[in-house]
Amino acid sequence: MTILFISMSGVRIVSQSLKELGITLPGFVERGEVISSLPSLAGLTLAACTPGDVEFRYREVDDITQHGLETDVDLVALSTFTAMAYDCYALADRYRSVGTPVVIGGLHATLMPQEAKAHSDAVCVGEGEPVWPRIVDDARQRRLKPFYRASTRYRYDLSTAPVPRYELLDISRYNRLTVQTSRGCPLDCEFCAASKVLGRYRIKPVKQVMQEIDRIARLWDHPFLELADDNTFVNKAWAKAFLKEMAKRDIPWFTEADVSVADDPELIELLAKSGCRQVLIGFESIFSESLDNLDRSNWKWKRRDQYRRAIDSLQSHGISVNGCFILGLDGDTPDSFEKIRDFILETNLLESQVTVLTPFPNTRLYHRLKQEGRLFEETFWDRCTLFDLNFYPKQMSPAELEEGMMFLFRELYNQQIYARRRRHYVDIQKRLHTAA
Amino acid sequence: MTIDQRICELVAQVSRVSPDQIQPNSDLYRDLGIDSLRTLELVATLETELGVAIPEIELLGLKTPRDIADKIAFFANIPAP
Ligand code: SF4
Numbered sequence: 001m002t003i004l005f006i007s008m009s010g011v012r013i014v015s016q017s018l019k020e021l022g023i024t025l026p027g028f029v030e031r032g033e034v035i036s037s038l039p040s041l042a043g044l045t046l047a048a049c050t051p052g053d054v055e056f057r058y059r060e061v062d063d064i065t066q067h068g069l070e071t072d073v074d075l076v077a078l079s080t081f082t083a084m085a086y087d088c089y090a091l092a093d094r095y096r097s098v099g100t101p102v103v104i105g106g107l108h109a110t111l112m113p114q115e116a117k118a119h120s121d122a123v124c125v126g127e128g129e130p131v132w133p134r135i136v137d138d139a140r141q142r143r144l145k146p147f148y149r150a151s152t153r154y155r156y157d158l159s160t161a162p163v164p165r166y167e168l169l170d171i172s173r174y175n176r177l178t179v180q181t182s183r184g185c186p187l188d189c190e191f192c193a194a195s196k197v198l199g200r201y202r203i204k205p206v207k208q209v210m211q212e213i214d215r216i217a218r219l220w221d222h223p224f225l226e227l228a229d230d231n232t233f234v235n236k237a238w239a240k241a242f243l244k245e246m247a248k249r250d251i252p253w254f255t256e257a258d259v260s261v262a263d264d265p266e267l268i269e270l271l272a273k274s275g276c277r278q279v280l281i282g283f284e285s286i287f288s289e290s291l292d293n294l295d296r297s298n299w300k301w302k303r304r305d306q307y308r309r310a311i312d313s314l315q316s317h318g319i320s321v322n323g324c325f326i327l328g329l330d331g332d333t334p335d336s337f338e339k340i341r342d343f344i345l346e347t348n349l350l351e352s353q354v355t356v357l358t359p360f361p362n363t364r365l366y367h368r369l370k371q372e373g374r375l376f377e378e379t380f381w382d383r384c385t386l387f388d389l390n391f392y393p394k395q396m397s398p399a400e401l402e403e404g405m406m407f408l409f410r411e412l413y414n415q416q417i418y419a420r421r422r423r424h425y426v427d428i429q430k431r432l433h434t435a436a
Numbered sequence: 437m438t439i440d441q442r443i444c445e446l447v448a449q450v451s452r453v454s455p456d457q458i459q460p461n462s463d464l465y466r467d468l469g470i471d472s473l474r475t476l477e478l479v480a481t482l483e484t485e486l487g488v489a490i491p492e493i494e495l496l497g498l499k500t501p502r503d504i505a506d507k508i509a510f511f512a513n514i515p516a517p
Contacts, residue, residue, distance in 0.1 A: 175471055222453050222469035250452060252474065277473050320473065419491070422476055429480030 001140050002055040004073040005047065006064060007040030008080035008088045008106075015388050017406065041178045041228050042079045042106060042128060044164035049132045054140075058168040064091065071098055075139040078120075079106035079128075082193070082360055082384040089119040096121070101144060103135055108381070110197045111362040117146055126150035126197070127183075129161060158183060158204040163212050171220050176254070178228040179216070181209045181242065185231040187258065187295040189284075190368070191326070193360040194230050201234055206241045217251060227255035234258075239267060246274035256280040259303050262310035272317040278351070279314060280322040283307055286343050289331025311347045318432045320425055322351035327408070328401050329357055330394040337404035341411045348424040354408045355386035356401065357393075439509065443501045446485055450478045460502040478504075488512045 039060075047056040057073070061084075064070070076095045080088035085108045092102040096119075105124030109116035116123045122144040124131060131148040138144050150156060158180075166177060184198040216223050232255045233239040246253070252275050259281055262268060271279075284300060285291050291301040311321050325340055344352045359366040359375065361384075369375050374392045383390050393401045411417065437445075440460045448455040451468040464470040470478060479490055482504070488511050498504050 172466070175465075175469070221457075222451055224469055224471065252452075426476050426480045426483070429477055430484050433480055433484045 001053070001075070001136075002057065002073045003050065003075045003077060003136070003139075004057045004059065004070055005040075005043040005077045005079070006059050006061055006091065007043050008061050008078060008084040008091075009038065009040060015402070037174055038176060038178055038226060038228075039169055039174055040079060041164055041180055043077075044166060044168060045162065046077065046128055046132050047165040047168055048162035049129050050136055051133070054136060056165070056168070058165075060173075061087070061091070069094060069098065071095075071100060073100060075136075076100050076102045078102065078104045080104070080108050081106070082108045082111070082381050084108075085112075085115075085381040087382075089116075092119040101139060101142075103139070103144070107193055107197055108361070111193060111360065113147060122146060122148060124148050124150075126152065127156045130156050152199060155200050155202060156183075158202050159208060161204060161208070163215055166216055166219055176224045176226040177216050177220065178226050179209065179212050180204065180228040181232060182229045182234070186234060187231065187297075187299055189282075189295045189300075190293070191357060191359070191363060191365040192230075193363050196363055198230070201231075203235055203238050206238065206245055209242060210245050213246075213249065213251065217249065223251050225251060225253035227253065229256060232257050233261045233267070236264060236267060240270055243267070243270035243274040243276075246276075249275070251275050252277045254278045254280070256282070258282065258299075259306055259310045262306070262313045265313075268313055268317050268319070271314075271319055276319050278320045278322055280324060280351075280353075281310070282324045284324065284326045285329050285331070286325075286340060287329075287331045287336060290326075290329035290336075292331065294329070307343075308347055311349060315348065315350065315425070315428060318429060320350035322353060323347075323349045324353045324355070326357050327354055327405050328389070328391075328393045332393065332401075333395045334400045334404065337407050341408055344412060345417070345421075348421060350421055350425045352412055354405065354412065356389050356405055357391070358384050358386050359391055360384055439505045440502060442486070443482075443505045443508070446481050447478065447501050447504070450474055450481055458501065460505070461500050463499055464501070464504075465499070482508065486512070 043058050047058065050056045078088050078092055088104065092104060095102050101121040103122040103124060104116045104120040105128050109123050110125050113123045113125045122135060123146065124135065125147055127150045130150045135148055182201065182203045184201040185195040186201045188195050213225065216225065247270065254277060257279050261279060284294060286307065288301065288304060291304050292298065294300050311323065314321050323344065340354065359369050361381065369391050376390050380390045389398055389402055392398060444458045444460065445455055447464070447468065448458050451470055453468050458468065462468055482488065483490060486508060488508055490508065490511055494507055498507060
């Protein structure tokens with residue numbers, strides 16, 4: 001039996017004007033390139049859960065686009081984000097039209113299982129590992145069931161997760177490889193699809209994470225790791241143990257965390273020594289009214305006064321911060337954009353990501369905006385790009401929000417400003433280099 | 437030590453690739469994994485170790501240690517290798 005896994009990766013924007021502006025901006029292009037060239041950890045993990053007598057092929061969707069359908073396979077497995085859902089369905093339809101059974105999983109299929117089922121023989125709802133062996137077995141016996149659901153009551157225990165099969169990748173095509181150390185996030189922001197799908201926060205034992213990292217280091221002589229976590233340092237004791245192990249390996253890496261990562265000076269020291277190059281932090285907003293009630297316990301609102309100190313503490317240790325800001329939150333007004341720009345420039349954030357609030361299907365945000373009559377349409381998945389607007393903002397017109405985003409793109413990602421922000425980071429590096 | 441050799445040594449320091457695997461014409465990004473973030477570390481290292489000031493933007497389009505050596509020679513006003 002042969003299984004073909006196709007990763008529906010890619011970053012896209014529907015709005016033509018943003019697209020045209022975006023490709024001219026170096027800061028924007030770089031992060032886009034990094035994201036679009038990350039391999040799918042889901043595919044490599046499923047490969048590791050596949051019985052040894054089954055051939056498992058891993059492909060990026062671009063391979064299929066360029067070389068055509070690979071039809072000498074018995075099952076096609078597709079995993080997709082919301083923005084690529086329609087492309088995923090079109091590809092699934094093509095495979096099914098030539099008689100190859102298709103199973104669809106991933107974030108979007110878990111949020112919209114009935115929709116995914118219309119284009120597939122089976123849908124994997126929730127985490128793949130617990131149900132994948134059953135899917136393979138049923139596909140082998142040609143009796144796939146419409147839905148395979150992982151239990152939401154007993155979440156998958158990450159300590160039993162296999163090492164992803166990184167050796168399936170042509171590593172020369174990637175500039176970073178991903179490692180997962182945790183799943184879920186305790187904050188549960190209203191707009192977050194990942195925390196809804198992944199549920200309770202769980203961590204992988206440090207020893208196991210290091211096995212994965214060591215596997216990568218054996219395959220790749222100059223690895224750069226991106227932790228595929230939503231919020232890595234929730235458990236500070238685990239974090240310190242992990243960082244001490246990373247410090248022994250001298251491998252550069254990147255991850256996502258919340259602002260509490262900067263609470264503890266010892267953690268920051270360990271982070272700097274561990275090879276961490278950048279932490280992406282979802283600040284979301286600098287406005288009290290916009291942060292209010294964003295997550296269930298209003299955690300981000302309570303933390304809003306700590307942003308500047310956190311950025312400075314991390315960056316002065318040589319750990320650059322990639323700050324994420326969401327535009328169009330209910331507290332935002334037409335005056336917000338200049339203030340966001342000023343904050344980013346004043347704090348010397350090396351990188352920043354400004355995106356528009358996006359009501360992903362079936363999230364609390366989606367249901368609220370729908371109830372308030374604020375969605376442009378009910379389904380707009382190809383526009384869930386984080387850059388295309390899909391709803392009526394509360395305190396400004398859609399045009400004002402779109403213009404505000406264009407303004408920030410121009411102000412933050414242009415060559416001169418970007419060079420200035422980078423120079424600040426070079427100067428920090430020089431200071432650290434001299435001190436060492 | 438020639439400027440080529442010195443640059444290779446500093447590139448090795450930043451990339452963590454053994455110096456004997458780095459040639460003046462190695463591809464910084466493809467062979468040595470120096471992405472935009474590590475380009476900044478490289479600029480800091482070059483400036484500190486060689487005492488030259490390099491507008492980091494100047495290094496963005498450079499592909500090999502030899503390209504860097506040429507650029508440094510230009511900024512430090514010394515003959516290119
Ligand atoms: S902090 Fe990030 S990962 Fe956690 S719920 Fe909020 S958006 Fe999701």
